[in-house]
Amino acid sequence: MGDSPALNDPASQPRPCVICARPADPAFRPFCSKRCANVDLQRWLTGGYVIPGDADDDPGTPDEER
Secondary structure (H helix, E strand, C coil): CCCCHHHHCHHHCCCECCCCCCECCCCCCCCCCHHHHHHHHHHHHCCCCCCCCCHHHCCCCCCCCC
16 A cells, blocks of 8 residues: 555646746646736747747748859
8 A cells, every 4th residue: 555656756746837936826837827927928929038049040031042
């Protein structure tokens, strides 16, 4: 009679909000509230999250003729 495997599984444990580190609310997962979800959305919309890369990697610019 041991502990249930689900209780020992780290993936089943609640994770903190990715913005403020409070316990995440299942209704707003992975955030704790609508406010933190909106903070994250605002960061995406204003370019707060950027993946660095070369300007040559932009698929929207035509290739130079060779």
